[in-house]
Amino acid sequence: MSRTLSAPVTVAFDYTRSVGPVLGRFLTGLRDATFVGARTSDGRVVVPPPEFDPVTHAATTDFVDLPDTGTVTSWTWVSEPVAGQPFDRPFAFALVTLDGADAPFLHAVDVTSPEQISTGMRVRARWAAERSGQMTDVVFEPADAPDTDAPARATADDPVTGIVTPVHLDYTYAASPEESAFFRGLAEGRILGQRCPTCQKVYVPPRPACPTDGVPTVEEVELSDTGTVTTFCIVNVPFLGQKIAPPYVSAYILLDGADIALQHLILDIPVEEIRMGLRVKAVWKPREEWGTTIENISHFAPTGDPDAAYETYQHHL
Amino acid sequence: MRDVAVVGFAQRQLQDYDGSPQCAEMLVPLFAECYEQTGWSKRDIGFWCSGSSDYLAGRSFSFVSAIDAIGVLPPVNESHVEMDAAWALYEAWLKIQTGEVDTALVFGFGKASAGVLRRTLALQLDPYTMTPLWPDTVSIAALQARLGLDAGLWDEAAMAEVVNRSLTDAEKNEYAVRSGGSSVEELLKRPMYADPLRKHDAAPVTDGAAAIVLAAGDRAREVRDRPAWITGLAHMTDGLQLGTRDLTRSASAGRAAAAAGAAAGGLGDVEVAELHAPFSHQELILRAELGLGADTRINPSGGALGGNPMFTGGGIRIGEAARRIWDGSADKTLGHATSGPALQQNLVCVMSSEGANN
Numbered sequence: 001m002s003r004t005l006s007a008p009v010t011v012a013f014d015y016t017r018s019v020g021p022v023l024g025r026f027l028t029g030l031r032d033a034t035f036v037g038a039r040t041s042d043g044r045v046v047v048p049p050p051e052f053d054p055v056t057h058a059a060t061t062d063f064v065d066l067p068d069t070g071t072v073t074s075w076t077w078v079s080e081p082v083a084g085q086p087f088d089r090p091f092a093f094a095l096v097t098l099d100g101a102d103a104p105f106l107h108a109v110d111v112t113s114p115e116q117i118s119t120g121m122r123v124r125a126r127w128a129a130e131r132s133g134q135m136t137d138v139v140f141e142p143a144d145a146p147d148t149d150a151p152a153r154a155t156a157d158d159p160v161t162g163i164v165t166p167v168h169l170d171y172t173y174a175a176s177p178e179e180s181a182f183f184r185g186l187a188e189g190r191i192l193g194q195r196c197p198t199c200q201k202v203y204v205p206p207r208p209a210c211p212t213d214g215v216p217t218v219e220e221v222e223l224s225d226t227g228t229v230t231t232f233c234i235v236n237v238p239f240l241g242q243k244i245a246p247p248y249v250s251a252y253i254l255l256d257g258a259d260i261a262l263q264h265l266i267l268d269i270p271v272e273e274i275r276m277g278l279r280v281k282a283v284w285k286p287r288e289e290w291g292t293t294i295e296n297i298s299h300f301a302p303t304g305d306p307d308a309a310y311e312t313y314q315h316h317l
Numbered sequence: 318m319r320d321v322a323v324v325g326f327a328q329r330q331l332q333d334y335d336g337s338p339q340c341a342e343m344l345v346p347l348f349a350e351c352y353e354q355t356g357w358s359k360r361d362i363g364f365w366c367s368g369s370s371d372y373l374a375g376r377s378f379s380f381v382s383a384i385d386a387i388g389v390l391p392p393v394n395e396s397h398v399e400m401d402a403a404w405a406l407y408e409a410w411l412k413i414q415t416g417e418v419d420t421a422l423v424f425g426f427g428k429a430s431a432g433v434l435r436r437t438l439a440l441q442l443d444p445y446t447m448t449p450l451w452p453d454t455v456s457i458a459a460l461q462a463r464l465g466l467d468a469g470l471w472d473e474a475a476m477a478e479v480v481n482r483s484l485t486d487a488e489k490n491e492y493a494v495r496s497g498g499s500s501v502e503e504l505l506k507r508p509m510y511a512d513p514l515r516k517h518d519a520a521p522v523t524d525g526a527a528a529i530v531l532a533a534g535d536r537a538r539e540v541r542d543r544p545a546w547i548t549g550l551a552h553m554t555d556g557l558q559l560g561t562r563d564l565t566r567s568a569s570a571g572r573a574a575a576a577a578g579a580a581a582g583g584l585g586d587v588e589v590a591e592l593h594a595p596f597s598h599q600e601l602i603l604r605a606e607l608g609l610g611a612d613t614r615i616n617p618s619g620g621a622l623g624g625n626p627m628f629t630g631g632g633i634r635i636g637e638a639a640r641r642i643w644d645g646s647a648d649k650t651l652g653h654a655t656s657g658p659a660l661q662q663n664l665v666c667v668m669s670s671e672g673a674n675n
Contacts, residue, residue: 004336011375015444023445046561048446054556074467074564076459077512082436084451093456095464095560103560106452106460114512119467135449165449167440171375171432177336207385208342214359214388216345 004180005292009173015165022051022060027160031133035066035125037101044102068125069143070098077114083168086139092117096140109140116142133160178206181220183292189284193258195219201259225282225297227255227262228308230317234271247271253280253300254316261316264294268301277307320672321413322537322544325351325422325530326636330492330624333430334524339374340426340626343526344386351422351530355540359388362530363418365395366405367425368628372440374431383426394418401425402527402632403593403654403664407552409531419533426526427627434522434627441657443557454658455519458596459511461564461659465598466513470565473513476597477504480517480622483597487619494624495521517622520595525626527633545639545650549581549667559659567599570653570663571606578608581649581667585610588647591634593654595621602660603653617641631655635666642670 026048029036038049039062049060075094086108095104111117122143131137182205185192193204194217202221210217232251249271252261280300290296327350329343371379380397398404402425409421435453442448465471485498510516537544553569555562578584590613594600618637621630631654638652648670656662
């Protein structure tokens with residue numbers, strides 16, 4: 001058994017933004033298989049067009065349509081591509097200077113070995129058949145590659161006003177030794193906390209340091225699975241991935257013997273009867289379903305005991 | 318201006334720190350080291366400022382859990398930057414200049430090994446025209462390296478010399494995660510990874526954390542015989558678009574060096590410079606931009622090629638440069654930090670054994 005637990009974690013969202021008049025014009029151009037650059041105050045033609053002039057800071061207004069041929073100004077060989085790049089096999093990233101432009105921009109070149117690309121090489125755009133107004137509508141290929149059918153220039157009349165970039169990040173979550181002990185305890189049906197050696201407070205889930213004193217917490221404490229509702233929220237709003245039909249209760253539960261409340265669900269009670277001081281007990285899933293997860297506890301349910309006196313939890317709110 | 322000095326420094330660098338979601342656990346022992354160096358407790362710290370990013374390890378509000386390591390009852394005066402700890406140091410230095418506080422503890426932490434670092438860093442690029450292609454950091458640095466090679470500004474041997482010197486020096490750095498010099502010839506025999514870069518041209522993915530203590534005037538003198546007085550401090554940035562920058566240079570590094578140097582009486586007499594160059598050719602660019610003297614010792618710690626924990630790789634350069642003042646081995650040193658793609662953002666911190674007002 002390794003010292004600590006780990007698990008994959010994915011963070012994913014669609015980066016969705018309006019793009020304004022300058023980038024909108026550039027992206028509309030991509031959708032229509034045209035590169036749109038702009039002239040900056042120093043006389044250079046730059047693509048993609050900057051929204052504001054790098055020197056005068058004035059809004060960019062002098063747009064220039066450019067051909068879709070150009071020259072490799074610099075390149076590198078991507079020997080181990082990462083997810084989301086234009087190719088999922090080795091390829092070249094390059095700084096490409098379009099004919100008529102004075103500054104290069106970064107894009108991919110479709111070559112299958114580093115011997116097929118060099119500084120100064122002529123390239124041309126290869127447009128995707130389906131285009132939405134994104135950088136991914138195009139890649140570059142050597143100018144002497146067999147020509148594919150040129151795409152229709154304009155595909156729609158309305159300008160591109162926004163982008164959606166899917167962002168998907170994969171991580172390995174490495175639980176700390178304290179968290180690992182907590183999750184391993186759950187797999188045995190136990191709830192483990194840790195006591196601060198300075199202030200004597202018991203934290204659950206345990207954390208590496210006492211947030212009050214900044215010292216490591218070391219003494220392990222097994223806690224009851226019965227406790228008191230200190231505060232709660234009735235969830236009425238549906239959201240993506242919701243597992244329970246609203247309305248339902250999410251609450252802070254101060255387990256007996258703990259000094260910090262644990263967040264969990266309260267079920268088996270009409271939502272209008274939820275209240276501070278309510279005594280609740282963990283409802284565990286069938287043992288054969290247990291893993292190293294807080295989901296071993298399905299939810300908390302009322303014990304039927306009288307409510308706890310306010311004084312018993314007033315310092316834990 | 319108040320005289321402000323670096324008076325404490327502690328660091329950890331590891332290839333892959335086991336059992337930590339984001340390396341905040343490292344902070345408790347690092348703060349303890351800072352207290353030991355200064356003889357202070359957390360109540361002596363007037364201001365806390367950290368550098369970190371949630372994207373690095375995929376954890377939201379990561380800086381809040383790092384605050385646990387401080388112990389915040391009574392509450393502390395605290396801030397955060399989504400930048401290397403060197404920029405947190407800049408904010409703390411400003412805070413001390415306002416007169417509101419006399420001391421500050423600056424820290425950073427990052428678990429770069431939690432994801433695919435070179436891919437995660439694509440999120441610092443222009444989100445409209447660059448991130449959709451997921452250009453990884455190594456590829457962008459390689460494009461920069463080739464521009465300089467093609468222009469004859471440096472060659473592969475010069476890059477290998479930087480690597481060989483750095484990894485040789487890193488042998489003496491107990492925190493380095495990569496070390497061991499060989500020879501330029503041996504290094505050039507190794508295969509390309511991101512042509513024209515070999516793996517040793519790029520800093521290793523490094524987990525880590527670091528903490529730096531700043532103090533003004535007499536608070537600094539009570540800690541050390543030779544505080545590292547900050548005599549020049551500046552940071553500058555270049556634009557986001559790679560195409561409109563001259564990538565064979567780092568104009569913002571040059572401007573930051575000019576501003577910090579003007580305050581510090583020039584940079585020609587800097588004895589030791591710790592440069593934050595995550596790629597070998599970037600050290601060559603920085604040396605040219607900073608205008609250091611020919612006999613300035615560069616990166617005696619081994620620099621970022623020996624270990625480059627995200628969000629402290631720059632702060633550690635300042636800490637390493639400060640140590641040379643403390644131990645009397647130098648009277649004027651420089652720490653540099655970079656952030657963003659291809660040396661886009663740069664900070665220069667000049668330190669001296671004499672404060673401007675002593």
